[in-house]
Amino acid sequence: MSTTNLIRLLSLALIWGTSFMLMRIASPVFGPFLTTFGRASLGALAIYLYARHRRIEFQWKRNAKTYLIIGLGNTAIPFSLFAWSALHVPSAYMATMNSLAPIFTAxxxxxMLGERLSWLRICAFILxxxxxxxxVGIGPVDVTPWVIGGVLAGMGAAVGYGFAATYTRMYAKEIPALATATGSQFAAALALLPLAAPAIPHAITHGTGTALLAVAILGVVCTGIAYAMFFQLISTEGxxxxxxxxxxxxxxASIWAWLLLNEPITHGIIAGILIVLCATAMSLGLIKLPKRTQKIA
Structure with a gap:
């Protein structure tokens, strides 16, 4: 990987790492749906401006169904689940659930594609x-029904990412990546509007500048700019x-939350993160078993 793309990768990790902390700030004020609607709307606008600068063709009418399904699976549903999860669990928990996405993609x-599962990927799922x-068991917060619900919501978001990634491979191969990103964000924002609208009066009277800034950064930086960086990274490095x-x-995510929200980094968090990341590495094929044990019937 070139030095430029390595810097881009590290910057992307820093940007996306802040998103969980920012949801912890915005969701208690605006609610999960309005927070997600603001994020998707601002993200859509930012990506649209960049895509237009790149002279990308969107073909809105032809690709409307694809944009909608990807927008629901990759943005509206997972972002909302994470925003609700942010009400109940620390940032490190959500970021760890996010790391399960490649496993659910497999x-x-x-x-959906009939791809054969290896024993390695089955072990990765279990791990x-x-x-x-x-x-959850040895983390820094007590295990309550709300905490369990927050963790399950984060896992549900990872499931959404896995579905959207697979659907994109099936039906969006001929659509420019930036067009898919832009169209899906707009579709997500439209789908979220009816759910977000009831929270607007409360947000007007009880909103804070800090929460508003958190949503703005979530949308413009963590979604718009980050998506553009990610697709550039894909195009140059694969x-x-x-x-x-x-x-x-x-x-x-853990470091940002520790620095700015005073969320602790405990041995339980470190252990859980390492185990999940090991499972993700197995799912991505970065850890391999002998060939004769790879496939199952």
Missing amino acids: VFGFI GLFGVAVL ASKAITVTFLIPAT
Whole structure:
């Protein structure tokens, strides 16, 4: 990887690492749906301006269904789940759940594309669940129904990412990546509007400058700019290298939350993160078993 792209990768990890902390700031004030709507709307505008600068063709009418399904699976549903999860669990928990996305992508590849699962990926799935159990069981917060719900919501977001990634491979191969990113963000914002609208009066009367700034950064930087950086990384280094940003996000999220929200970094958090990241590495094929044990019938 070139020095420029390495800097881009590290910057992307730092940016996406802040998103969980920012949701912890914005969601209690604006609610999960309005927070997500603001993020998707501002992200869509930022990506649109960049895509227009690159002279990308969107073909809105032809690709409307694809944009909608990807927008729901990759933005509206997972962003909302994480925003709700932010009400109940620390940033490190959410970032760790986010790291499960490649594992669920492999599962959906099996379900939707008929790709054969290796024993390695089955072990990765089991190990990932074990890592989540370790994180919750010996993490810094008490295990309550709300905490369990927050963790399950984060896992649900990872499931959404896995589905969207697989659907994109199936139906968006001929659409420019920036067009897919832009169209899906606009579709997500439109889908979220009816759910976000009831929270607007409360946000007007009780909103804070800090929460508003958090949503603005979530949308413009963590979504718009970050997506543009990510697709540049994919185009120059390939998806397999770009996805390694997954390994850096839990650490950066934990550090940001520790510095700015005073969230503790405990042995339980470190153990859970390491186990989940090991599972993710197995799912991505960075850790391999002998060939004769790789495939199952």
